[in-house]
Amino acid sequence: MPKAKKPADDDDYIDIDDAEPEGLKGADGGYAWEEEYKRSWDVIQEDASGSIQSSVLGISDQRKRKRRIRDTSIVQRGIIRHVMLVIDESESMSFKDMVPTRIHATLRLAEKFITEFFDQNPISQLSIIATKDGLAERLTELSSNPMDHINALRSKGNKDLAGEPSLQNALELGMHGLKRAPSHGLREIICVLGSLTTCDPGDIEQTLQALKQGQVRVSMVHLAAEVFVFKRICKETGGVFAVAIDEDNMKDVLFEC
């Protein structure tokens, strides 16, 4: 069908006709039963109740497609990246809206992310921080060996989830780790959070100022909803804040960071 004239050179043009509800087709094009376990009643409900869910997904899919066509902009990403990956281990991660629980899905995804990250940025360095119960601890030191990180994640037998995360402690710990990073590299902190609150020892405003001064870019993927202070920190440090609708979306969003 001939489409209406598109305004020239508008990358963000959303073509409404193009929306296809991504319902039961498998993401890899295979048979539906070969896919990972999907809660099909969720999908059906989204389609029936009206436009929001399916149209939002449709729009984000279109964006994804446009992005794949475009060049990945190297300008933002830099060549040497020092990234601290913060993983939330609070009680809210035991929630079952992702299979089998949020924390399991996150850890699985983190492994994929680490592999992809070192694929795309071979001379960068990564470190993993976990936060729970009002504290933050470093799981792995800054290193460029993906297997270190993946092994640490896998061997984390201690998968106890407790209490509330402390964003301030995690950010401070991350900044401390990044101090040793040379200034010609890009300093980043990427967080995956599930909790709607944060249990902080001091004023997170000061941490924000310190982050801005140290030119650290903070990005976050949240699994539940938009929290004002999290979004603000991301915006002011020049990072990205996104809320994941489901697992596939989480993967896309995390890889964006």
Add this chain to the structure above:
Amino acid sequence: MRFFIDDLPVIFPYDYVYPEQYQYMCGLKRSLDSKGHAMLEMPSGTGKTVSLLSLIIAYQQFYPGRRKLVYCSRTVPEIDKALAELKRLMEYRQSHGCIDENFIGLGLTSRKNLCVHPRVSMERKGAVVDARCREMTASWVRNKAQSVGNIELCGYFEKLQDIESSELLPHGVYTLEDLTDYGKANGMCPYYLSRRVIPMADVIIYSFHYMLDPKVAELVSKEFEKDSIVVFDEAHNIDSICIDSLSIDINERTLRSSTASVERLGERVEEMKAQNSEKLRDEYDRLVEGLRDALAARDEDLVLSNPILPDHVLHEAVPGNIRKAEHFVRFLKRFIEYLKARMRVMHVVAETTPSFLKHIREVTYIERKPLRFCAERLASLVRTLEITDLEEYGALARVASFATLCATYDTGFMVLFEPYESDQSTIPNPVLHLACLDAAIAIKPVFQRFHTVIITSGTLSPMEMYPRMLEFAPVVQESFTMTLARQCFAPLVVTRGGDQATISSKFEVRNDPAVVRNYGNLLIEVSRVVPDGIVAFFPSYLYMESIVAMWNEKGFLTEVWKHKLIFVETPDAAETSVALQNYRAACNNGRGAVLLSVARGKVSEGIDFDHNFGRAVIMFGIPYQYTESRILKARLEFMREAHQIRENDFLTFDALRHASQCIGRVLRGKTDYGLMVLADKRYSRADKRSKLPRWISTCLTDVSTSLSTDMAIDLMRKFLKAMAQPFDLNSQLGISMWTNEHIIQHGGRGDIAATSAMEVDQAS
């Protein structure tokens, strides 16, 4: 942007206009053209004030006859906001080539907000500021200062006397701060400056009371022309305001204080007689001749004004038995003694005003006519005796107003005496109420005097109620919905708890443990799912206290604490403002908070919870009034007889307008989003749902009525995730934001420059 509505050019100070704003302006123009009254309901947070002001200013400046705009609002912050909008609008108009000559726009509030005198403005209570001001500005004080000297006058006031009215204030729009700054800079009193300039101003913004309350309206609003445009903004409670302005309560303390005041008055009369009987004699002569106090023309001297409407003031001479000052004092004493005797009765007495007056006549031989002149006579006496410190005479003024109101109005009032506060208490606390039952009494003169009165608010549904209650016939009566590119609020009606037991705040079931448990669980689940701030409203303080106590016992509050901090609104204003401050801090730094407040309290009336301060609002139950109150019962009966409004209809209407007002607090603007949870089984019924404003009820899908707690939580989660996705403002263009092309598309006229350009194009 600039567009035309019919043939009127409207300058709108933003680049885009919302469709509902455009329609609102069309509706407004229709009522202005037809010179009739209008009722317009537009959702909160959609720029009502700016649309109102831009259309009316355009109308005012374009058509001949520059009709004055009188804009009435509820609170001082709202007045300030409206003035700021007006200022921005006028600047925009000027920058776009509109020449508005000699435009003056200003606001008026009490002396407390506008005084610049170093000593007087430091006083904290408004009444004290008024009294101190009068001490320095009353005409007898100034006369004495000329002859005697050594009396302190207010320099700012004096400076004002020397300047011509037309040169007082240069053109422009003045917010309250601008006015005080101007006053300070030029040494002039801002309050009296404002009062002086009002007859010449094009736009005046003040509070409802200056238009409706007979006690103050006379001072300020008597000189407006008939074709002035009167706008009541946030007018959903206007009937309560009308009723309150004509109701008086008298308790034992008032009577004690008035006895003391009368004694003092008597002493002063004796003093004055001894010193200088000239003044008293003059007053007597004037009253004999029936000259309406010419002194009353001096506004500054009018210290006590008449509590009844100007139409009902008798244009006759004051009756003989209260002309002489000492007779009047004795008259007052007798009346107060009578009231005291009545307050000793131990049972409830409810009667109409004529029967009350009859009883007075039987016992004390006080006739009706002198009672009618009571307030006026007291005012005149106070002036003659040159008393400025009216704080002490406040109680006496109340008693005099009581007498005047009783004696003037036959219908629409009720005298109610209650010996105990409630039926259960044992300590006597007798109160004598004069309750106004008819809301139309105070506002009918406004409708009759001005031929264009516009009533607007975000929650006026159901709209048939107001014209009946207030006795007027609107020419335009419309309700607008919000046009949204994405559905940014979700009203949910929760009727059952997790155990499928129904939940309700109905009086019989509210203390049922299952209901309490289900409400508790609802609060816990919502605080687990919603980020940042949640506001919860209860129908009354009593209910809130009892349910919170029960929750505390059973441990629900500790569960909520794990996710959010808890703040509570109390009847004390200072405590509540501290709670609000901390609530906002908690919402801003990731801690999250729940604010428990009451549906008829200060928070629900005035405070906005936009963006992260209010992501969800929960309305626990339906906020009905206390139905056992005798005054309410009398009012319902009156409405049934006079206006044929059923009791149930009115109670539901009143409850739902408060509920709508509460849930509307959470949405401010189109980028904001929020959840609205109505937690009561009765909301799912059609008669309640139909009374919600149109912009809310159209979003209530069948799925979202009659949910149980877990279903609601599920929907909330999905909603929050969807709302957190990035939202491009440009996608709204054409749907919820219009430019000139869209206006033309939808049948309007757009901008004449654009249309004529198009015509030229087509021609060539």
